[in-house]
Amino acid sequence: MSIWPEEHVATAHHGEGFDTVDMTINVGPQHPATHGVFRMVLTVDGEMVVDCEPYIGYLHRGLEKLSEANDYRQAMGYWDRTDYLAGLVCEQAYCMAVEKMGNIEVPERAEYIRVIMSELSRINSHFMFLGAFGADVGSFGTSFIYAWRERERIYDLLEEVAGDRMFPTYVRPGGVAMDLPENFEARCRWVLSSVYQGLEDLDGLLTGNEIFVERCSGLSPVSPETAIKWGLTGPMIRATGLPWDIRKAEPYSIYDRIKFEIPTGKQGDVLDRFIVRLAEMYQSAKIIEQCLDQIPGGLVLNPKLPRNLRIDNGECYVRVEGTKGEYGVYGLARGGNKAYRMKLRSPSFCNLSALREMVVGNYVADAIIILGSLDIVLGEVDK
């Protein structure tokens, strides 16, 4: 009977009194804390993580190959299933890419509707992060339940507007599928008030908790330079203190007409990432309220759109501030109704590539929390 693994005997420290052997733990594809199918092999000396080897690709569903095999409107179904926590942000990015390649104009009202929907999806995705992160730290589902109470309300609102809870394919190249229902503004303000209440509960449950603070503060701090070097974006880089947000740095759609601040952390540790995401939700709610006040009337879909969309010789790299970071869509069109090549620059993929440097040197329990603070979505990582 041997507990020590023969095949992975990494390093044996001889001569320090007794021989210790590094044990490899397989935080396997099926694990409550890996938010889906992500596997990381931790080489552990006692409780300290000596080495971490992430394995991805368990959810590689061929997004780019299928985008080449289907025409522009059919490929939308694959793109909003990449970041399945905030489907509408991905749809907005994909449609902007198709519009840039085929230089299609979008009516004013459709831009406002797109911004409202993507900000709602951002709040939705950050609520999922709060719930999952609370469960990682150990609050046994209570944070999940509080977060899900608000998510269900946002899902109901999305269903009333777009017809489906998660993947409505509501955004179309050239505008939005259908107009908002009449009572949308009242419903939206009611949902925002419940979002504020949900944030208040989760803020009280987790942030004010001394054990939570004790476990998260000072864990894998990241400086702005290393964050840029590793390619971290989104809440990860804002937590390090660099106020970089594509909605402000390279404003697209109508973000230049809306006033909102960018919350930043101080040392880029796990607690800062948590607080930056919590603060971002307030800003998203403020953006929605401003959009609701400024939204003009008019058409929601570009009338001059051909039935069969053909684009020849278009190329673009559209980047949108996704929920996890910079969500970039590179498109190349060389004639016909199918794109020649579509590539997704997924923020979780780039944030995850820096996992090894963040995890080595911490405890096993901290490795799980650091992975949770990256807030990765496997549909996006494995494309």
Add this chain to the structure above:
Amino acid sequence: MTGLPFLFGDPFFGISWLDAIIRILIVVGVMTLIVVYLTYGERKVVARFQQRLGPMKTGPYGLLQGFADAFKLITKEDIRPRNADRWVFEFAPYATFIPVFLVLVTLPFAENWGVRNLTLGVFFVFSVLGLNIVGVMMAGLGSGNKYALLGGVRAAAQMISYEIPLVISLLAVAMVAGTLNLNEMARLQDGRPFVLVQPLAFVIFFTAMLSELHRAPFDIPVAESEIVGGYFVEYSGIRWSMFQLSEYASLWGFSVFGSVIFFGGWAWPYGDELGWGFQLFLTMLKSFIFILAVFWVRITLPRLRIDQLMNFCWKVLIEVSFLLLLVNGFFLYYEWPQEILAIVNWLGAAALLAAVFYRGRRGSRAAQLVGTYRQAAQAAQAAKVEAS
């Protein structure tokens, strides 16, 4: 006046070993029933805290849920992994269950009624607690699984280190009570429970009990989100239900033990005047209040990390409990009045809790960054006012 038959003194039908067996059967029967309803109660209470209903469909209001789980687990195939050490793997559940069951032997459920009236009741409980670690280590090391190994080693470290403050805090109370016999301790408390005299001992006891039972925030050996399932990850079917049984039985055992020592067990409000029925009700009520507190803590608090757990025990709890013993010694040796002892103890408890909360407040600078609902509402209000 207490007409309960079979008091401590007189055995059944005159034969003492037959009497012991019958009493044990009574206590085990009551314990199994209570454990089955504790699993159901926990899911109901946890659900109620999380704004949902909890088991409703099995029987009226889900009352048969405990039996459904038990029957299902009994008829499940229990798997023994090939690279698990056969006998260590199979005897681990019994090694964890027997110490818990021995604790129930000494507990007085009503005046002069229990399985055995040991003059060194508290001392017997301390010695039995040590055996629990053996069972957990056997499960962890025996099942040949890395997760179980980590869980077993973590459990051993945690239980051994948290036993010291537990034992010392109970010694402090025993010093004040002057006796180690649990029945006598309960009788002494009919005037005022010891929790009013020794609140600091109660705080230390409650914390150390939480970690002895692997309940949150000290549930590190059984952390689902890190090492899945801890030391009983390889067990399935009836063996796993044995672990579950011993976990809930020790929770109930400790609750009764804690209520006997700190809240007066069967004696406190008017126990000895109102007959054994009211005394049984008192013991059950106090233990269920204890268990409710344990569930409440489990739902809200996140999990400590292994080194913070150790630091908190070795650097905070043990020093405070030694201090407690010292202060009690001075007061009892020089026969200073008990009231001053109580006041000093209250100050000590307040100081300990303040220290823990202060560490938390230091870190939560979220309020400035995030702003609460009211601030957001006020900001929106102000914006609307100056806009109009």
Add this chain to the structure above:
Amino acid sequence: MTDTPTPAASNTAPAVPPYIPDFGAESDRLRPVERPVTHAAYRIVLPGVIQTGADTVIAMSRKSSLWPMTFGLACCAIEMIGTFMSNHDLDRFGIVPWPSPRQSDVMIVSGTVTKKMAPAIKLLYEQMPNPKYVISMGACATNGGPYTEYDRVLQGVDKIIPVDVYVPGCPPRPEALLDGLLALQRKIMEEKKMIG
């Protein structure tokens, strides 16, 4: 083998190397799990007349305490978590998610099964103790869903493990999963004799 496309012979550029896919040891990784025929062990012990009573009691207890394994693959996992939460509470039916495969008896395969993940699913299925059931949630797990044209995606989880209940939808609404679990409960009540 697929015939390699002969490139337009531009004499200056050398011929594009022929593209020969090499699949390594993939086809034996994807062999289905053989399903052991189990007879109810307790039926051997109990005499004839009590067996029917025991069957119903044990089937009712199995039905009302189904413990699924938290096994989310993709977007359907989010809807599965939604079903466990307070709006569509599964705890009412005694269904509480359990992290480890040893103590769970339902495997809800929620999400796209890729060929890289298939061996892990087979291993988890074999680790579960015997009266075990599988719910294939969503179009991806049932027959590849929207990803049928891509060859890295396994066209349905029933190619490797036996499935009891198929839940349609992409992703199915929490009510649909709830209905799938109730269908599984009805199925357990019907075939109460067969499973050990």
Add this chain to the structure above:
Amino acid sequence: MTNENPAPAEAAAPAFPGIAAAIHAALPGVPMTARETSTDVDIRVAPGDLPAVVEALKDREELAFDYLRNMVGLDMQEAGLEVKYHFYSFKHGHSLQVTVPTPPGNPHVPSLTPYYPAANWHEREAAEMVGLVFDGHPNLKNLLLEEDLRIHPLLKAHPLQAIEIVQGIEEGKPGFEF
């Protein structure tokens, strides 16, 4: 050796629009052609000159491209494989696209991992998806596919569903007869 770029040369647009002019000025010796895509400026550079260009982009004060944003591997069928890099400068706020065509015979491109650690996973993914080879990359194993697979799904030659039939999995009945 710059092969003909697909977009017809706009006579009106200058030879090096926008930031490309500063880059051309900074690197007179390197042959490059520039053009304008619908979002940012694109320059085409030979694989051999890539390290020199990247060093200039990273170290030059007025360029300061310190953030490698994205990497795309493309299969241009007859024209061989191609790699496109997107850079961004936090200091000046401008962004750039660099295209590196490789001859059809040998898809070798020098790796950028020493300059940008972020490129590590991007290069592994492009290598396994399109069959490029990045010289100097620390461990060029498969990232999204299994370790022992030697297939490049994003090549135009890789058929979509036919592979299932080739593997003999598609016709098989469901795993079990009930």
